[in-house]
Amino acid sequence: MERSGGRENLWDERAQAYRDSAPHASGPDLDLLVAWAGQGEGRTALDVGSGGGHLARRLGEAGFAVTTADPSAGMWPDVICQAEELPFSAASFDLVASRLASHHFAGAELALSEMARVTRELVLLEDLLFVDERVEEAEKLRDASHVRAYSLDQWHELFTVAGLEIEATEVIERQSSFSAWLERCGCKGDRAEKARELVSHRLDGDSYTSTVFLIEGVKAR
Ligand SMILES: C[S@@+](CC[C@H](N)C(=O)[O-])C[C@H]1O[C@@H](n2cnc3c(N)ncnc32)[C@H](O)[C@@H]1O
Numbered sequence: 001m002e003r004s005g006g007r008e009n010l011w012d013e014r015a016q017a018y019r020d021s022a023p024h025a026s027g028p029d030l031d032l033l034v035a036w037a038g039q040g041e042g043r044t045a046l047d048v049g050s051g052g053g054h055l056a057r058r059l060g061e062a063g064f065a066v067t068t069a070d071p072s073a074g075m076w077p078d079v080i081c082q083a084e085e086l087p088f089s090a091a092s093f094d095l096v097a098s099r100l101a102s103h104h105f106a107g108a109e110l111a112l113s114e115m116a117r118v119t120r121e122l123v124l125l126e127d128l129l130f131v132d133e134r135v136e137e138a139e140k141l142r143d144a145s146h147v148r149a150y151s152l153d154q155w156h157e158l159f160t161v162a163g164l165e166i167e168a169t170e171v172i173e174r175q176s177s178f179s180a181w182l183e184r185c186g187c188k189g190d191r192a193e194k195a196r197e198l199v200s201h202r203l204d205g206d207s208y209t210s211t212v213f214l215i216e217g218v219k220a221r
Contacts (some may be wrong), residue, residue, distance in 0.1 A: 010145060011051075012074030017184045018052035023176040024100065025054050029212050032170060033058075033099060033124050036216045040064030043094040048115060049082045049101025051075055064095065064132070083111035088118045097124040100212070103139070103149045109158055116162040116219060122166055123217040129171060131202070131211055138198035141185040152213055164217030171213050178208035 014037045018024060033055065037045065040063030045052035045054040053074065059066045069086065070077035081087050083098065084107040096119040100112075104112040117122045128149040130136070139146040150158075152169065159166055177200075182192050 011070075011072035014073035014184060014186075015052065015072060015076070018075070021052060021180075021184060022146070022179075023174065024052055029126055029172050029174065029214060030054065030058060030099070030188070031099060032172070033126055034062055034215055035220060036124055036168065036214070037062060037064065037095055037097065037122070045095040045097060045120060046086075046093040046094075046115075047090070047097060048086070048098040048111070049104065050077050050156045051101065055097060055099040059095075067093070083114060086114045086118050090117050091120045092117075092118045094120050095122045097123065099126040103126040104145050104147055107149055108148075108150065112158050112162045112164075116164050116217070119219055121219060123159075123162075123219070124214070124215045125217070126212055128213045129213045132152075134198045135202065138195040141191045143185040155213065155215055159215060159217045163220045164218075165220050166215060167218050168216040169213065170176055171211060174210050174212060175207050176210065178203055178206050181208055184218065208210070 006040065012163040037059060043062040043064055045059045045066045046070045047059065047066055050056050050070045050076060053068060056066045056068045067079060069079045069081050071080060071082050073080055083105050083158065096115040098115065102108055102125065104113060130149040130151045156166060162177065187195060
């Protein structure tokens with residue numbers, strides 16, 4: 001598998017599109033993550049793969065002192081780094097969260113163990129749930145940096161291996177514009193047509209259904 005670290009420019013070019021993206025800026029998934037995070041006053045949070053900064057903004061509004069981490073300089077993170085190698089000491093943050101980024105991590109197991117290492121208390125993860133191989137193929141056609149979406153069983157296993165006890169799991173179906181989804185990654189022409197054909201079972205006109213999972217993990221004592 002390729003590492004995503006050599007693709008900073010790809011994400012730099014997309015940064016404004018992700019800052020402006022409506023499906024990233026709000027939604028029941030984002031509301032639930034922030035509810036799980038709880039009261040932020042006097043607490044610190046690390047947002048891993050912070051992208052356009054929507055989760056970080058909401059955690060900041062909830063009172064957390066937030067540090068953002070992302071390999072893309074164009075995303076304007078506080079710290080430029082990869083999830084697989086977080087440059088922080090053990091137990092540096094009360095909460096570590098990552099939203100819609102881990103399907104880009106070449107080393108999901110390593111990334112989760114890094115998140116578990118640097119949290120004192122909670123790890124909150126949201127990402128695309130594995131649907132089927134047609135969706136995986138469409139994701140890769142649309143975005144060369146897509147590595148893999150995993151099933152809930154696979155994530156539960158990774159949480160356990162990382163020493164995190166699972167407090168809650170939720171699955172949410174989200175509808176968004178398919179053409180805007182392609183556009184954010186500059187996917188056009190034959191690739192776009194092939195991707196459309198592959199996910200035809202998830203499309204209703206331009207409305208694309210994607211499925212995300214959210215897991216709340218607590219550091220085992
Ligand atoms: C869809 S955006 C994240 C959206 C953001 N979390 C939000 O709530 O708006 C995906 C991000 O993952 C980042 N990324 C890709 N590979 C990564 C890695 N190995 N470690 C950390 N972040 C990575 C990209 O640079 C990009 O900014």
